[in-house]
Amino acid sequence: MDTPKKIGILGGTFDPPHLGHLKLATHFAKILHLDALLLIPSGQPWQKDSDITPAEIRLRLTEAAAVDLARAFLYLSIPTQIGVDRIEIDRAGPSYAIDTAKALRERFGPDVSLTWLMGADSLLNLPTWNSWDQLLCFVNFAVATRPHHEISGQVSAEIEALLEKHQCIDTDTLEKSPFGRIYLDNSLSVDLSSTELRNQLKSPSRSDIASEHIPSHALEIITNLGLYK
Template sequence: MSTIKKIGILGGTFDPPHVGHLRLATHFAKVLHLDALLLIPSGEPWQKGTGITPAETRLQLTEAAGIDLARAFLYLKIATQVGIDRIEIDRAGPSYAIDTVRVLRERYGADASLTWLMGADSLVALPSWNSWEKLSHYVNFAVATRPHHGLKMEISSEVGQFLKGHQTSDPAALENQPSGLIYIDEGLNVDLSSTELRDRLKSSSRGAIASEHIPTHTLEIITNLGLYQ
C-alpha cells in the first residue's frame, strides 16, 4: 500500500458496525475515488461511557463488516481497497483521533490525501474532540448529512468559523490536497446511530431490525456470540 495516494478513514466505536457505515463508506469511496478505505474501531472510546462491547469483539465485528464492504465494492466496480486497522485498539489509553491521524500521516507520507469520513453529528460535536482544531493539519474531512438534522442550525460558532476557513464544495479538491479541506455532501442522508440500533435490538422485533440494518457477516457473529440481547 506504499503507492496509495488517496485514503479514506472511517473511525468509530462500531458497536455494532451497521449498514449506515457501509453506505457512507461506499458513497465516499466512489465520490472521492479512494485508493483505500480504513475502518478503525476505537480502543477506548472515551466519550461513550460504560457498557461498551470489548474492543477485540468490536474489531471482529468490523472485520466481518469489511468483508461485506469489499464485496459491495467489487459488485459496484469501485476500485478501493478495504483495510481494517487496529491502530487504536493496540494503543494504550483513550482513543484520540489526533493521535491516529498523526500516525497515519507518518505512515503514508506528506503528499497522500487523507480524508476522515463522518456523519454530520460528528461535525457538530467536533469541538468536544481532543485537540480538534489541529486535525485539519493532518486530514481532510468528508461529511455526510443526516436525516432530520438541520446542520446550519446545529453547528456552534466555533465550527462555523472552522468551516469558513476550510470548506469546499468540490469533492475533487480533496483528492489533490493532503489535508485542510472540509466537504459536506448534501446528497447522502445517512443515520449512523449505533446507540439507537443497540436499543432496538433489545426489542421484540430484533430479528427484522437486525437483518435490515446489520451487514450479513457481522450479524452472523452477533448471533453466534449472543450480543446485544
C-alpha cells in the same frame, strides 16, 4: 497494497457496525475516488458509556462488515482497497482522533490525501474532541449530512469559523489536498446510530431489525456470541 494517493478513514466504536457505516464508506469511496479505505474501531472510546462491547469483539465485527463492504465494492465496480486497522485498539489509553491522524500521517507521508469520513453530527460535536482544532493539520474532512443533523442552524461559532476557513465546494479540490479541507456532501442521508440499534435489538422484533440494519457477516458473529440481548 500499492502506494495509495487518496485514503479514506472511517473511525468509530462499531458497536455494532451497521449498514449506515457501509453506505457512508461506499458513497465516499466512489465520489472521492479513494485508493484505499481504512476502517478503524476505537480502542477506548472516551466519550462513550463504559458498557461497550470489548474492543477485540468489535474488531471482529468490523472485519466481518468489511467482507460485506468488499462485496458491495466489487458489485459496484469501486476499485478502493479496504483495510481494517487496529491502530486504536493497540494504543494504550483513550482513543483520540488526533493521535490516530498524526500516526497515519507519519505512516503514509506528507503527500498522500488523508480524508476523515464522518456524519454531520460528528462535525457538530467536533469541539468536544481532544485537540479538535489541530485535526485539519493532518487530514481532510468529508462530511455526510444526516436527517435531523442539518449543518445550518445548529452550527456553533467555532465550526462556522472552521468552515469559512477550510470548506471546499468540489471533490476535486479535496482529492488534491493532503489535508486541511472540508467537503460537505448533501446527497447522502443515513439515519442510523449504533446506540439506537443496540436499544432496538433488545426488542421482541430483534431478528427483523438485525437482518435489516446489520451486514450479514457481522450479524453471524453477533448471533453466535449472543450479543446485544
